[in-house]
Amino acid sequence: MSSKGRGNPRPSFIMKFTETQRTTTQVFKGKLLDVRLDTVELPDGRTATREYILHQGAVVMIPVLPDGKIVLVKQFRYPIGRVMIEFPAGKLDPGEDYLTTAERELKEEIGYRPGRMTLLGELEPCVGYSNERMGIVLAEDLTADSVPGDEDEWIEVMPVTFDEALSLVWDGSITDSKTVAGLFWYSKVLNQSGLAGK
Amino acid sequence: MSSKGRGNPRPSFIMKFTETQRTTTQVFKGKLLDVRLDTVELPDGRTATREYILHQGAVVMIPVLPDGKIVLVKQFRYPIGRVMIEFPAGKLDPGEDYLTTAERELKEEIGYRPGRMTLLGELEPCVGYSNERMGIVLAEDLTADSVPGDEDEWIEVMPVTFDEALSLVWDGSITDSKTVAGLFWYSKVLNQSGLAGK
Numbered sequence A, B: 001m002s003s004k005g006r007g008n009p010r011p012s013f014i015m016k017f018t019e020t021q022r023t024t025t026q027v028f029k030g031k032l033l034d035v036r037l038d039t040v041e042l043p044d045g046r047t048a049t050r051e052y053i054l055h056q057g058a059v060v061m062i063p064v065l066p067d068g069k070i071v072l073v074k075q076f077r078y079p080i081g082r083v084m085i086e087f088p089a090g091k092l093d094p095g096e097d098y099l100t101t102a103e104r105e106l107k108e109e110i111g112y113r114p115g116r117m118t119l120l121g122e123l124e125p126c127v128g129y130s131n132e133r134m135g136i137v138l139a140e141d142l143t144a145d146s147v148p149g150d151e152d153e154w155i156e157v158m159p160v161t162f163d164e165a166l167s168l169v170w171d172g173s174i175t176d177s178k179t180v181a182g183l184f185w186y187s188k189v190l191n192q193s194g195l196a197g198k
Helices: A011-017 A098-110 A162-170 A177-192 B011-017 B098-110 B162-170 B177-193
Strands: A020-029 A034-041 A047-053 A058-063 A070-077 A082-086 A089-091 A116-123 A134-140 A156-160 B020-029 B034-041 B047-053 B058-063 B070-077 B082-086 B089-091 B116-123 B134-140 B156-160
Touching: A011 B070, A020 B020, A058 A070, A058 A098, A058 A177, A070 A098, A070 A162, A070 B011, A082 A177, A089 A098, A098 A116, A098 A134, A116 A177, A134 A177, A156 A162, A162 A177, A177 B177, B058 B070, B058 B098, B058 B177, B070 B098, B070 B162, B082 B177, B089 B098, B098 B116, B098 B134, B116 B177, B134 B177, B156 B162, B162 B177
Parallel strands: A058 A134, B058 B134
Antiparallel strands: A020 A034, A034 A047, A058 A089, A070 A082, A070 A156, A116 A134, B020 B034, B034 B047, B058 B089, B070 B082, B070 B156, B116 B134
């Protein structure tokens, strides 16, 4: 719960806003979710409760094939109740950094090994009820490495051009936030390399 | 858990991927979170469990002031542990549609009444562990309506140009996914109106 120093405003502003943890209780622990109920002290001294998911962090990958296409995946997302079109993503193992996770997940999910990886930025998907933080990793110079593992038999790989991906956003076929935000970051990469609109 | 018909692939693909709910259990219910543990039948007939947040839906607003600036807000987000810069957002009340929520939240959070609202698209912020769906509402022709309510004394309004908002994304000051994705949608609005880059 510490302040991270990125994008923080002046100290007096922080003082005015900060909530201080007093107690924390694990109210549910499943295979996936760790749910916490904290009591906090508000800036005016009153007490309140806060409920949230404690998350280990994740990474979303923007895999670029030698022909310039980017790799999306289709998979069924049970909470949403339908097949989603997304950039490949995965959770960090304990102590793992973004690039290590990205390399592992690229191999497992889509069967490629990246020649070059760049951490573009970070996202926080659910600031109201999860502490999840996600690295956005651009993965280039991909080479086919292996057939994706058994666990991913229900993932379908979907290479598209950037313009095709944009159309899927604007027509409502891509609604996954990390994928929409990742495409925005990738548009910056294309603009800087002079490739936008090609 | 029904299929929504937007962006869905062919029926055989859906058959192959779909997980069917067998049981659902509420494992935690707080003031904010409703946490579910379901058993599901996988496409191959095996059984698995799924854990997720049951969410009532939300809306994120892109408020455009008469001078062309867009309105961001700063607020402390306890799960993240720091002050975040975001578009204003709020949860749907039961039975409420996106535009009704947007009008209410604009008044409560930033003290403006919109003259015109447009639903640009939808986002799903946390497809791995929440069924949250969020409307993206462009709110134009804003007029000052009231001082924001007491509950928002810890929200600071921050009008910026689109280019300033972009800089805040690229320098890591904006990491909230709905805000990054919302800015991408707004770049499309600006491109269509011929205002991009002005």
